[in-house]
Amino acid sequence: MPTAPHPQNTDELFQALQENDQLPYGRTRTVAAEELVDAAEQFAEPGPLAYALFELQEAYTYGSEPRKSPVVFARLLNLFDEQPDVFDERMRHMLFWRFKWVANALRALPEVPLTGLRQWLTEMRDRYVKADLDLQPYYGQAYQLAAHLGEDTSLAYELWAGRTRTRLSDCEACEICERALYHLGTGDDERALRTWEPVLAGKDSCQEEPARSVSYALLPLLRTGRTDRARELHLAGYRACRRNPSMAGEVGRHLEFCALTGNEARGLELLAENRNLFDEVDSPLDLLDFLTGAEVLLQRVELLGHGELPAAGYAGRTWTVAGLRAEARGRADDLAARFDARNGTTAHADRRSARLGRIPLLETLELTLRTRGLDDASPAAPVAEPIARTTALPDSLPELILQARALDQQGHPDAHACWARLRTLVAARDYAHPDDPAVGPLVQLRADLLAEEASRAGERDEFADAAALHEEAAALYDDAGEPGHAAVSRACALLATAEIPGQGVDRDEAKTAALTSAHASMVRLHEETPDLAPFQEARLMRLKATALGLRLQTSRSDEHVAPVLAETDVLYAFATRHDLVGQLSGAVLLRASTYAISGDLPAAVTEIDALLDQLKAHGPAWHLPRTLGLRGRLQLGLRDAQAAHADLTEALRLAADWPADAIDTARLHSDLAEACMHLGRPDEALRHLTRSAEVELRRGSRTDAYCAYSNAAQLSLDLGRVEDCIALLDSLLAEPDVTAGELDDRLLAQLRLTRARALHTGEDLKAATAEFVTLAAESAGWDDDPGSHAMIAAETAVLLGESGEFGRAREAADQALAAHARAPRFDQLSNCLRELARLQAQQQGPDGLADARAFLVDAGRVADEARAAEYEAHGRSLDTALAYEHGRVNAYAGEHEDALAALEKALALLGDPGREDDRVGEWAECVRFAGAVEGLYLERPAPALTRLDAAVSRLTALGHTEETEPLISLAARHRHPPTRAIDDEHALTGRSAPTATTHVTPVFRQDSSKGASIRDALA
Known part of the structure; x- marks a missing residue:
């Protein structure tokens, strides 16, 4: 593979080594490290070669290539023996540290004889003794060899764990894991978990921790009843090790965890995500661990009767669960036998047998927001018939x-x-x-089936297909001598054709005209079709009213209200006269929807209340859930969330009495989610959003499902459930139609955008920034939506600033400004630019002041544009925010006089606070900041105290006592200053400094408009 140019001198070599060190472990980094070793050999100095060899060994070790790591280390050891002066203290430390790496690598290779393992430990001990180093690391390796062999480890454990740690000991997190595994091996889950706690809580970590400890702790957590903790750690721990060949064993344990908690479908999903591990893991020991975990999962799926399901396995062929299980079992059995033959024990076969013999610890544990069963795992599974x-x-x-x-x-x-x-x-x-006159000819039955299929297509918004099928059905009805049925089918075709989405900016006007034309054609059709049965005539009336209702919904024109009401009145009278209760109910639903769309929600509720009484008395009962659902949406529009929640809950309860597709339960769940949010019950809202998405998926409405899941992901992020959010989005982004590029590009962007934000919130800045940079590049091509690109580029710039990459941040900010010029996003751009200024001044101090001020100049231009456009900012004004940021930037750069002047300007713009003023917190923080700059940094405590005391008095008089606390604390510091020099960044940032973060508006969000839709009234 092509790599960077060959280094021509040692400076270029060290620069290349440093750049390679920033890459993730894997073949790209390893190949580059191999080439850099070749390049280092051309120089006369041995030092650069030593550094290159260290980099290469690290790449092999963490790239899961244990066969090559010892070979590189042998070269380093020879170089050390021949030219010890080449190795400075840091290199010497690395050399003796990596004796342990070699010991680990040799244990992972069954072809290395046991005598070779013991000889290496003897070599390590002798080298440590000769170098006058403590032997605790040696005893650690001796213990790990005993554990690997399956010997009694009690003595080896005491010889290691009882010794004091040294500079060459494994990191604290790794040693904690080994001690916990020892207790786990004795059957003491509780003691193991107590030992693990510092690592599981994130207090101790390293390259592989806490991901390694998490994978081992999952089952003990379940056995001790800590299911919520196990769920939480599974989500976070899996993300830290997925697709990583050097952590294949950890992935295997997560697969096992899924199999033992009723999450077999998620396990298959994770197996597919880690398909690369079947071919990329070069460590036999890690591969054995991975294959055993995969076999536990595959065995469980097969036992549940799903052995025919597809499974992701070795490249080059298609696998079923049963076939892959057999392949994995054969390979894992062979590996275990090779290790046991080398070790002279049965430890590895016994461990495999114990894992494969475990029974599920829980029947079901909801691991993610996306609940899936094995029935859902079948590709292109047909929607179950109701x-x-x-x-x-x-x-x-x-x-x-x-x-x-x-x-x-x-x-x-x-x-x-x-x-x-x-x-x-x-x-x-x-x-x-059947040859039965009551049944009619076969052509009539075929027409019936086509008409029913057409109706189903219309319910899925596949209007072109629906129109074609209705026309075909009408022709067959003509052949069967059924003109009434033919007329109804043609009217349905007219309505479906009018609903086919148009293109361009005038599509609503075009649809309005199409619906007007369709209604006129239906009127003629009705007049020209004699001898209609009452139910057929009522359907034609319903279709005419629906066409006018959809026209009103599209145009929102007051002049289109009366025609709908007139048609519904005719339908209502006809249905009453002929006792057609279903059409009578439909007429009222149409009328109520019309009132709602026209803005008369109370009139709509009055209609619905009367209809509910009628439905309870006379039916049809299957209209009750739909009617209650509409009433719930109307209550949301009237801001009575409690009543809406009651209606929607009852609608869902009644919907359960009917076939799954008879009622739009996805809409009911979505509306319930909105009601729950208004009632301050976000966790319940999250459940309803995910259920809405599941229903949409089951009926094949994948775009609607992804929209609902997108909203669920955003809500879970808002609730602080970061790992839930990421796991949900990872699952969606791995769906076949997503990976095949079949999903709407803006909806896909929304999913990725939310995931990037979640990664940022979860402090995975590197991954978040990479995703944002990619999204910014892609959205630059959205000529029809420059505003979204402006917001994505702005947020990207902030993340690059957080990473200290201010050159790239400036480029992204310039992209955002260019897009903003076409579609203004005043708040987001101002926030972005001010935040970048703060970050650069904070990170670079005086050296970054000029560039930071340049960002503020741009923010000033944005504020000027907003003022000229009479734009009202959300929250505080852009001018006030800008003045405050000038204060912070100058303070970070040591320009305290300028900082104080800027803060004085911010206070003047804010004005004095009032009793009910929602800006009082901002005002108090600005006073505190000014008091800190004036008293601490400019060393003028007297005026600072005057400022602070006056503010405390004013806030106290207004009843804002909470806001006085930081001011009183700072005033006390002025009165009793510390004797040491002041170096207090907290004085600059404050308790709740009004910093600016960039949050872009979602690119694609599900419509959550309240009230009614004419399609709600269709039956």
């Missing part, structure tokens, strides 16, 4: 046909089960149509 709950399917074919038609005339949800059964029967090669 089960009729109230009407049994007749055995007789004629009776089945007649029942399907009778139920369809009523709009009964159980009709679909009848049609589904008939569709299967008619498709059979031996189908014989």
Whole structure:
């Protein structure tokens, strides 16, 4: 693979080594390290070669290539023996530290004889003694060899653990893990977990910790009843080791954890995400650990009867669960046998047997926000047909046909089960149509099936398909001599055609015109079709009213309200006269929706209340959930969240009595989530959002599902459930239609954007910045949406600033400014620029002042533009925020007079606070900051005290006592100054300094508009 140019001198070599050290472990870094060793050999100085060899050994060690690590170390050791003066104190420390790396590598290779392992430990001991080094690290390796062999480790453990740690001991986190594993081996879960706690709590960490400890602690946590802790650590720990060949064993234990907690589907998902490990793990010991964990999972899936499911395994062929399990078992058994043959014990076979013999510790543990079962893991699984709950399917074919038609005339949800059964029967090669005049000819039944299929397509918003199917059905009805049915199908085709989304900026106008035309055509169709049955005529009336209702919903024009109400009145009167309760209910729903869309929510509620009384008395019962759902949305519009919650909850309860697709339960869950948010119950809202998404997925509405999941991810992030958010998004981003590029690019961007923010919140700045940089580059091509690019580029700039990459941050900020010029985003750009100024001044002090001030100049221009556009900022004004930031930037750079002047300006812009002023916290912080600069840094405590005391008095008189606390504390410091020199960054940043962070508006969010939709009234 192509790499960087060959270093021409040692300075270039060291620069290349430093750059390579910043890369993640893997083949790219390893190949570069190999080439740098070749380059170092051209120089006469041995020092650069030694450094290059150290880099190469590290790449092999953490790149899971244990066979090569000892070879490189042998070269280093020879170089040390021949030219010890080349090794300074740091290099000498690294050399003796890495004796342990070699010991670990040799243990991982079954081809290395046991005598070789022991000889290496003897070599290590002799070298340590000769160098006058303490032997605690040696005894640590001796203990680990005993544990590897399966010998009695008691003495070896005491010889190691009882000794004082030295500079060459393994890091504290690694040693804690080894001590905990010893206690785990004795069966003492509680003591192991107590030992592990500093690492699991994040107090001690290193390259592999806490991810390694987490993977081992998962099952003990479950066995001791700490399920929530196990769930939390699984999410965080898995992310730290996924796809990493040097942590394949850890991944295997996470797979095992999924298998033993009822999360087999998630386990298969994680296995697919780590497919690379089957081929990239060069360490036999790590591979054995990984394969055993994978086999535990695959075994569990097969035992549950899903051995035919696809599974991700070795490259080059397609695997099923059963096939991959057999392959993994054979390879793992062979590895275990090789280790046991080398070691002269049965330890590895016994450990494998123990892991494979474990039974599930929990029947189910909800690991992620996206609950999936093995039935969901089947690719392209058809949506399950709804089960009729109230009407049994007749055995007789004629009776089945007649029942399907009778139920369809009523709009009964159980009709679909009848049609589904008939569709299967008619498709059979031996189908014989009944010779029964009551049933009619086969062509009529085929028309019925086409019409039902068309209705289903319309419910999925596949309007073009629906229109074509309705037209085809109409033609068949003509052939069958059923003009009434043909007229209804043609009216449905007209409506579906009018709903096909248009293109361009005038698409709403075009749709309005199309619906007007469709209504006129329906009127003519109605007039030209004689001898309609009452149910057919009512359907035509309903379709005409629906066309006008959709026109109103599209245009929002007051002049379109009266025609809808007039049509619904006609429908209502006709349905009442012919006792068509379903159409009567539909008329009221249309009328209520019309009132809601026109803004008269109380009138809509009055209509709905009357309808609910009628439905409870006369039916149809299946309209109750839909009607309650509409009432709940209306209550949300009236800001009565409690009433909305009650209606929507009851709607969901009643929906359970009907087939799964009869009621739009996804919408009910989504609306309930909104009600819960208004009631301050975000955790409940999160559950409803995920359930909404699950329903959408089951019925094949994948875009709607991803939108709901996107909202759930954002909410989980807002709730501080960072790992939940990341795990959910990782799962979605691994979906086949996402990886194949079939998802809307803006929705995909929203998912990735939320994930990047979650990574940032989770303090994974490197990963977050990389994703933001990629998103910024991609969004630069969104010519139709420069505002979103401006916001993404602004947030990218801030993350680059946090990483200290101010050159790249400046470039990203310039991109944001250019996009902002086309689609202004005043708040976001001002926030970004001020934050960059603060970061640069804070990190670079006086050296960064000029560039920091340049950012503030740009922020000033943005504020001027906002003022000229009469833009009202969200929260504090941009001018006040800018003045405050000038104060902080100058303070960080040591320009305290300028800082004080800027803060005085900010206070003048804020004005004196009032009793109900929501800016009082900002004002108090500005006073505190000015008092700190004046009293501490300019050493003028008297005026500073005057300022602070006056502010405390004013705030106290206004009843804002909480805001006085930091001011009183600072005043006390002025009165009793410390004797040491002042170096107090807290005095600059403060308790709650109004810093600016950039949060861009989501690129793609699910519509959460309140009130009604005309489509809610369709049956």
